[in-house]
Amino acid sequence: MAQMPLEVNGKLRLVDADPTTPLLYVLRDQFELRGPRFGCGLSQCGACTVIIDGNTVRSCSVPVSAVRDRRVTTLEGLGSVENPHFLQTAFVKEQAAQCGYCMNGMIMTAKALLDKNQNPTDDEIKRGLEAVLCRCGSHLRVIRAVKRAAVNARAKA
Amino acid sequence: MDTNTIFQNAISRRELIKGTGALVIGFSIWEPTSRLLAQQLPAPPGSSPYNNPDYLDPTSLDSWLAVMRDGSITVFTGKVDLGTGVETALAQMVAEELDVQFKQIHMQMGDTAKTVDQGRTAGSNTILRAGPQLRQAAAAARQELVKLASARLGAPVEKLTVTDGVVSIAGSPAKNTSYGDLVGGKSFNLKIKVTGMQTGMIVAPEVRAKDPTKYKVVGKSVPRVDLAPKLTGQFAYTPDVRVSGMLHGRVVRPPVIISKPVNVDESSVSHISGVVKVVQEGSFVGVVAQTEWAAIQAAKTLKVTWSAPATKMPSNPEEVDVYLRNTKSFKDQIVMEKGNLDSAFSRASKIVEATYHWPFQNHGMLAPSCAVADFQGDRVTIWTGAQGTFTTRDRVASMLGLPKRKVDVRFVESSGCYGRLTSDDAAEDAALMSRAVNMPVRVQWMRADEHGWEPKGPQQLMAMRAAVDDQGKVIGYDFSARTFPWTEAQGTPQLGERQIGQKNTAPLPGNPVGSGAVAPIYDFENQKVVGSYIPWPQDDPTPLRTNPLRSPGEPGGIFASESFMDELAFELGVDPVQFRLRYVSDNKRATEVLIAAASAAEWKERRSPTPALSGPKAAGRGVALAARGDTIVAAVADVDVDKSTGQVTVKRITLAHDCGLIINPDGLKFQIEGNIIQGVSRTLMEEVKFDTTGVTSLDWLSYPVITYRDIPDVKIVLIDRPEMQPFGAGEPSIIVVPAAIGNAVSDAIGVRMRQVPFRPERVLSALRVKGTAKQPS
Numbered sequence: 001m002a003q004m005p006l007e008v009n010g011k012l013r014l015v016d017a018d019p020t021t022p023l024l025y026v027l028r029d030q031f032e033l034r035g036p037r038f039g040c041g042l043s044q045c046g047a048c049t050v051i052i053d054g055n056t057v058r059s060c061s062v063p064v065s066a067v068r069d070r071r072v073t074t075l076e077g078l079g080s081v082e083n084p085h086f087l088q089t090a091f092v093k094e095q096a097a098q099c100g101y102c103m104n105g106m107i108m109t110a111k112a113l114l115d116k117n118q119n120p121t122d123d124e125i126k127r128g129l130e131a132v133l134c135r136c137g138s139h140l141r142v143i144r145a146v147k148r149a150a151v152n153a154r155a156k157a
Numbered sequence: 158m159d160t161n162t163i164f165q166n167a168i169s170r171r172e173l174i175k176g177t178g179a180l181v182i183g184f185s186i187w188e189p190t191s192r193l194l195a196q197q198l199p200a201p202p203g204s205s206p207y208n209n210p211d212y213l214d215p216t217s218l219d220s221w222l223a224v225m226r227d228g229s230i231t232v233f234t235g236k237v238d239l240g241t242g243v244e245t246a247l248a249q250m251v252a253e254e255l256d257v258q259f260k261q262i263h264m265q266m267g268d269t270a271k272t273v274d275q276g277r278t279a280g281s282n283t284i285l286r287a288g289p290q291l292r293q294a295a296a297a298a299r300q301e302l303v304k305l306a307s308a309r310l311g312a313p314v315e316k317l318t319v320t321d322g323v324v325s326i327a328g329s330p331a332k333n334t335s336y337g338d339l340v341g342g343k344s345f346n347l348k349i350k351v352t353g354m355q356t357g358m359i360v361a362p363e364v365r366a367k368d369p370t371k372y373k374v375v376g377k378s379v380p381r382v383d384l385a386p387k388l389t390g391q392f393a394y395t396p397d398v399r400v401s402g403m404l405h406g407r408v409v410r411p412p413v414i415i416s417k418p419v420n421v422d423e424s425s426v427s428h429i430s431g432v433v434k435v436v437q438e439g440s441f442v443g444v445v446a447q448t449e450w451a452a453i454q455a456a457k458t459l460k461v462t463w464s465a466p467a468t469k470m471p472s473n474p475e476e477v478d479v480y481l482r483n484t485k486s487f488k489d490q491i492v493m494e495k496g497n498l499d500s501a502f503s504r505a506s507k508i509v510e511a512t513y514h515w516p517f518q519n520h521g522m523l524a525p526s527c528a529v530a531d532f533q534g535d536r537v538t539i540w541t542g543a544q545g546t547f548t549t550r551d552r553v554a555s556m557l558g559l560p561k562r563k564v565d566v567r568f569v570e571s572s573g574c575y576g577r578l579t580s581d582d583a584a585e586d587a588a589l590m591s592r593a594v595n596m597p598v599r600v601q602w603m604r605a606d607e608h609g610w611e612p613k614g615p616q617q618l619m620a621m622r623a624a625v626d627d628q629g630k631v632i633g634y635d636f637s638a639r640t641f642p643w644t645e646a647q648g649t650p651q652l653g654e655r656q657i658g659q660k661n662t663a664p665l666p667g668n669p670v671g672s673g674a675v676a677p678i679y680d681f682e683n684q685k686v687v688g689s690y691i692p693w694p695q696d697d698p699t700p701l702r703t704n705p706l707r708s709p710g711e712p713g714g715i716f717a718s719e720s721f722m723d724e725l726a727f728e729l730g731v732d733p734v735q736f737r738l739r740y741v742s743d744n745k746r747a748t749e750v751l752i753a754a755a756s757a758a759e760w761k762e763r764r765s766p767t768p769a770l771s772g773p774k775a776a777g778r779g780v781a782l783a784a785r786g787d788t789i790v791a792a793v794a795d796v797d798v799d800k801s802t803g804q805v806t807v808k809r810i811t812l813a814h815d816c817g818l819i820i821n822p823d824g825l826k827f828q829i830e831g832n833i834i835q836g837v838s839r840t841l842m843e844e845v846k847f848d849t850t851g852v853t854s855l856d857w858l859s860y861p862v863i864t865y866r867d868i869p870d871v872k873i874v875l876i877d878r879p880e881m882q883p884f885g886a887g888e889p890s891i892i893v894v895p896a897a898i899g900n901a902v903s904d905a906i907g908v909r910m911r912q913v914p915f916r917p918e919r920v921l922s923a924l925r926v927k928g929t930a931k932q933p934s
Contacts, residue, residue: 001430018430021450029449034397035390039523040604041453044857047523075390084389091388095380095823098831099240100387101394101523101572126865133857135523136240136573137834139868141827 004068008033009077019065023057024048026064027074035075035104039133046105046132050074056112075104078111086156087111090149091142098136105132110146118154120146203355203547206274211561215273215358218301218347221294222251228322228337229261232295235275236287237267238383239544240573241887242824243283245381249820250288253374254295254367255302256319257336264382267546267568276355277545279579279705281786281885284820286356288883293361297349300364305339369818369879376879378823383570395542395571398529400597404433405449406590407456408600408653409442410610413851414470414699415656416463418442425460435459436593441656443586445594453603470699472849474516474616481618481639486689488642488669493676496683498624501633505624509728511721514912515617515673515713517845519860520577520706525607527571530587531597536563537588542571543581548648552581553588556654575835576705580612580645585653605855610652612645613845614706615693617673619717621724624683629729631740634684636721638674638714641693645704652698661696671705673714678747678784679722679740700852701845707832708888711785712839712895716913719781719896724909732762733780733900741782746815746876751782751791753813753874758793763904773801779900785889787882788816792833792890794869794897798905803921805902807837807867812890813874817881829873829890836894838863842914 006015008031017026022041027033027050039047041060048060051073059072079085084092087107097103106129113120113128120128125146134142206212213220213233223231232251238244248262265271267278275287299319306324307314310332318327325333335341349361369375386392411418421442423435431451436443442461446452471477502508528541530553537557543549546566554564571578587600602610617640624633645651650659672688688710693703726736734755741747754760760780775798782791795809810833819825842861846854854860895913903909908923 018448018450021448025449028397032399033390034393037394037524038396038601039525040857042604042856044604045523075388078389080389081385081391084385088385088388092380092385095384095827097384097387098242098827099523099570099573100384100392101240103388104390107388126868130865133523133862133864135521135575135835135862137831137863138827139834139863139865140830140871143865 002065004065006064006068006072007070008072009074015064017064020063022060023050023062023064023067023072024059027059027072033074033076037101037104039101044133045102046109047102049105049108049132051108051112054112054115056109075107078107086152087114087146087149090152091145094141094145094148096138096141096145098138102132102134106134106142110149114146114150114153119150122147203274203551205354213271213273215351215360216348218294218297218345218349220273221291222298224336224340226337226341228335228341229263230255230257230336231263231265232291233265233272234287234291235267235272235547236283237278237544237546237568238570239278240570241828242381242821244383245379246284246820246824247288247291248382249374249377249379250292251295253372254292255299255322257322259374259379261322269546269550269564269566274355274547275358277548277579279544279576281788281887281889282356283887284883285885288820290358290360292366293364294349296364296366297361298345301345301347302336302339306334309334309339375820376822376877378821381824393569394524395540395569396524396527396601398540398569398599400529400531403529403597403599404445404447404594405452406443406445406587406598406600407452408586408602408606409444409456409459409461410606410652411463414466414468415440415697416466418461419464420462422460426455426458429455429458434594436590438589438593439657441589441653443590445590445598468694468697468699469849470701470847470851473847474844477616478514478618481616481691484691486639486691488690490669490672490674490688490690492674492686492688494685498633498635498683498685501683502624504626505633506627507625507728509623509625509725511621511724511909511911513619513621513713513717513720515619515716516913517616517701517847518614518706518839518843519608519845520575520611520614521860521862522572522574522577522607522611524572525602525604526583526611527599527601528581528583528587529597529599530584530591532588532591532595535559536565537591539564539566539584539588540569541566541581541584542569542574542578543584544574544578549581549584552650552654553584556585556650556657556659557588557592575707576709577611580651580704582610582651582653585651589653589657608855608860609700609852612643612702612704614709615641615671615703617710617713619673619714621717621721623721623725625725625729631725632682634677634681636674636677636686636718637689638672638687638710638717639689639691640672640710641703642669642690643671643704644693644698644702655698671709673710673717675711675714675718675783677718678744678782678789679737680742681740701847707835708785708892711892712836713913715781715783715892716895716899719783719893720899720909720911723779723900723903730764732764734760735762737780737782746789747782747784750789750813750815750876753876754791754793754811755780757813757872757874758795758811760793774799775905777901777903777905779897779902779904781893781896781900783893785885785892787884788814788886788889790814790890790893792893792897794894794901796898796901796905798902798920800906800924803917803919803924805841805898805915805920807841807869807898809870809872810837810894810897811872812893813876814886814890815876815878816884816886816889817878818883819875819877820883822875825875825886826873828886830871832888832890833871833894834863834868836891837867837869837898840895840898840913840915841867842916844914
C-alpha cells in the first residue's frame with residue numbers, strides 16, 4: 001500500500017492503494033464514482049474511459065501510480081443531471097442511450113474529440129468513437145448527439 | 158442449386174474415417190442418458206401467488222400501486238427494465254389510465270418483497286402482458302378513487318372528471334379533491350379480481366379501461382426517465398451497489414468443463430494484502446478480499462489443481478453440425494402441418510433444397526455478470542440485474558436451505574443482457590461467498606469469465622425443401638430445424654449451485670422452444686414445419702451451456718426460411734417482393750408491412766441476381782419478411798461486397814414494423830435501431846470459437862462485435878394500429894436482418910451464403926467455389 005496524491009474532477013485527495021491498482025478501482029471504490037465502468041479490464045471496450053490531461057485513457061489498464069499528480073476527469077466531472085455538460089444535454093436530447101452502460105466511454109471520447117475538433121464530420125466522429133463498444137446499438141443516435149453537441153457548442157462560442 | 162440434404166444421408170469423410178455415422182467420437186457427455194431440461198417459456202417455474210405468504214397478494218390493489226400524500230403514484234411491478242425503456246413505457250400506460258401526469262408516476266421494479274410476480278422480463282412480453290396487467294390495476298384504482306371522490310364531493314360518479322389526479326365536478330372545477338387528498342399515504346384495502354400466474358396473469362378484467370381514441374400520454378414519445386442519470390454518472394447499475402461492510406469476491410472457475418478442484422493452495426495468495434478468505438465448497442472456488450483489486454489478483458494467482466475433465470468438448474462447429482445432424486432428437490415439435498406434403502413432392506416438377514447453418518453466439522453483455530449478496534444468518538438480501546428476480550430468489554433459497562420469504566432479491570439494472578440474465582449465475586456466487594465470510598460480498602465476473610461461461614445462443618441447422626409444380630407454383634414447403642434445448646433456462650440450478658453438488662431436479666423437456674422452426678407467414682397448400690431438439694449435456698455444464706438469446710432461434714430460423722424464399726424466387730425468375738406477395742395471401746398486415754418496407758427502400762422490381770457491375774465492388778439488395786407473435790416486420794438491406802476481399806458492407810437497412818398499438822414511438826424506433834445494429838453484428842461477425850478444451854473466444858478481439866465503421870444507415874417505418882393491443886417490440890425486428898443481408902449479398906455476387914457469420918474469408922471461399930462470374934438468372 002502506498003499513499004499518493006490524485007486529482008479527480010478538480011478535487012485533490014491522498015489515495016491509499018496498492019500502487020499497481022488500476023485507476024478504475026480507485027475511482028470507483030475510493031472516490032465513489034459511477035461514471036467509469038468495468039467492462040473488460042483489457043482496454044477493449046472503453047466503458048472505463050476517463051480523460052487525463054486532455055487525452056482519453058482506459059482507466060482499467062492504467063496503474064494508479066502512473067497517474068499520480070495528474071488531473072483526472074470522469075463523466076461526473078463534466079456535469080450533473082441538474083447542471084449537465086453540453087454533450088450530456090445533447091445525448092439526452094437525442095435519447096442516445098439504451099442500457100447506457102457504454103455511454104461513459106462514448107461521452108468521454110466525444111469530449112476529447114470535440115476539444116480537438118469543434119466541427120467533426122460524421123466520418124471523423126465514427127473514427128473517433130470506433131474503439132468504444134456498444135452492444136445495444138445506440139451508435140446512430142450517438143453520432144447525432146455528438147453533432148448536435150458540436151453545433152450547440154459552436155453557437156455558444 | 159446445392160442440394161445438401163443433411164438429415165438423411167450426409168456422413169462426412171471424417172466420420173467415415175472414425176468409423177461411425179451416428180455418434181460423434183469423444184463426446185462422452187453427449188450420451189442420450191444425459192438429462193435434459195425443459196425450456197419453460199413463456200412461463201418459468203413459480204408457485205401460485207394466491208394465499209401464499211411467499212408472494213405479494215395480486216388480488217390486493219395495494220400490491221400494484223400506492224398513492225402518496227403529494228399525489229404521486231408509486232407503481233410496483235415484478236417486471237424490470239433491461240435498458241429498453243419499458244420503465245418509461247409502462248409508466249405512460251399507468252399515467253394514461255389514472256389521468257395523472259406522466260411525471261407523477263414512479264416505478265418500483267423487480268423487488269421480490271414489494272412487487273407481484275409478473276414473470277420474468279423476456280420474450281418481448283413486457284408491454285404485451287405486463288402492460289395490460291398494470292393498465293387494469295390502474296383502471297381499478299381510478300374507479301375506486303372516483304368512487305371515493307363521489308362520496309366526498311357529493312356528486313355522482315358520472316359527473317366527475319379527472320385531470321392530473323384532481324377529481325372535479327364537471328362544469329364546477331372549483332369543487333374538487335385530489336388522489337392525494339383521498340388516499341394519499343393510505344392503503345386502498347380493496348380486493349380486485351385476478352386469475353392466472355406471472356406473464357399469464359389477468360388483472361381486473363371486469364374494469365373498463367380508457368377508450369384508446371382518448372389517449373393523451375400513450376402514443377407520445379415521452380423521453381426516458383433513466384437517461385439523464387445514466388449519462389451523467391449518477392445512475393447506479395448493479396456493479397455500483399455498495400453495502401456497508403461489503404467485501405469483493407471473484408470466482409475461480411475451471412478453465413474447461415466443470416472439473417473438481419483436487420488441490421487449492423491457499424498459501425499461493427497469502428502474500429496478497431487484503432485477502433479475507435479462499436472459499437471452497439464442493440467444486441466451487443472463489444476468493445473474497447477487502448478490495449476489488451486484491452480479489453482480482455488473488456483469483457488470478459490462486460493455485461488450483463483441477464481434475465482432468467471427465468468429458469471433452471466438440472473440437473469445432475463442424476463437429477457440432479455433424480452431431481446435430483446425426484443424433485436422435487428427444488423432441489420433434491410440429492409447429493405447423495397442412496395438406497399432404499408427400500403427395501405434393503411426388504407430383505412436383507421441380508424440387509428445391511438447401512441447408513443453412515447458424516453458429517453459437519454470445520449475448521455479450523457489456524457489463525459482465527455481477528451481484529451483491531448480504532447473508533445474515535437466517536436471511537439474505539441479493540441485489541442483481543436478473544431478468545427474473547423471483548426465480549433468483551427461489552434458486553438462492555433452495556441453495557442456502559432458506560425459506561423463500563427469507564430471501565429478498567432486489568433488481569438493480571445491469572447493462573443490456575438480451576436474454577443472458579434469464580440465468581443468474583452471479584447471485585449464486587455472491588450468496589455462496591457471503592455465507593462463507595458472513596459479510597456482504599459483491600461479485601463481478603471478469604471478461605473472460607463472461608465470454609467463457611455465459612450460456613450461449615445455441616448452434617442451429619435448418620433444412621428447407623420446396624416442391625414446385627409445372628406452373629411455377631410452390632405446392633409443398635418443408636422446413637426442419639435442429640438445435641439444442643436451453644440447459645440454463647432460468648429456474649434450474651446455475652453454475653455455483655451445481656458446483657456445490659446440487660443436482661438438477663428440473664422435469665424432462667416438455668415444450669422446448671427456440672428451434673427457429675417458425676410457421677411461415679406465407680400460405681402454401683401443403684406445408685410442414687418441424688423443430689427438433691437434440692440432447693445437450695446439462696447435468697455437468699460446459700462452456701457451451703445454452704439459454705435464450707434475443708428472439709431465440711428466430712434470427713437463424715428466419716435466416717433460413719427467408720433466404721430460401723429468395724432461392725425459390727431466383728429459381729423461378731420472379732422478383733423477391735412480388736414472389737412473397739403471391740404467398741402472403743389475405744394477410745393484410747403482412748402485405749402492408751412488406752409494401753411499406755419495399756416502397757420506403759424504393760425497391761425496383763428485378764429478377765435476381767442483379768447484373769454484375771465491373772470492378773471489385775458489387776452492390777445488391779435483399780428483402781425479408783416475418784412475424785414474431787403478433788408483430789410483423791419486413792426489412793430491405795442494401796449491401797456492397799468487395800469481391801477481392803470478401804468484405805460485406807451493409808450500407809442501409811430499411812425496416813417496416815407493425816406491433817399493434819404504439820405506446821412510445823421514439824422508444825419503439827430505438828428498439829428497432831438496436832435490433833438492426835445487433836442483427837448486422839450477429840450476421841457479419843459473431844461466432845463463438847471453441848475447441849476440445851473450452852471456449853477460446855474469451856475477449857472482444859476474439860469475439861468481435863459491430864463498431865462504428867460497420868454501422869449502416871437505418872430507415873424505419875412505423876405502422877400504428879390504435880385499434881389493437883400493443884404487441885412486443887424488443888426482439889421481432891432482429892429476425893429479418895440476417896436474411897435481408899444474405900439475400901442482398903446473393904443479389905450482389907450471385908452466390909448464396911447459407912452460413913452465418915458472413916466473414917470475409919467465408920464470402921471469398923464461396924466466391925471461389927462458384928467462380929467469380931455472376932450466373933445470369
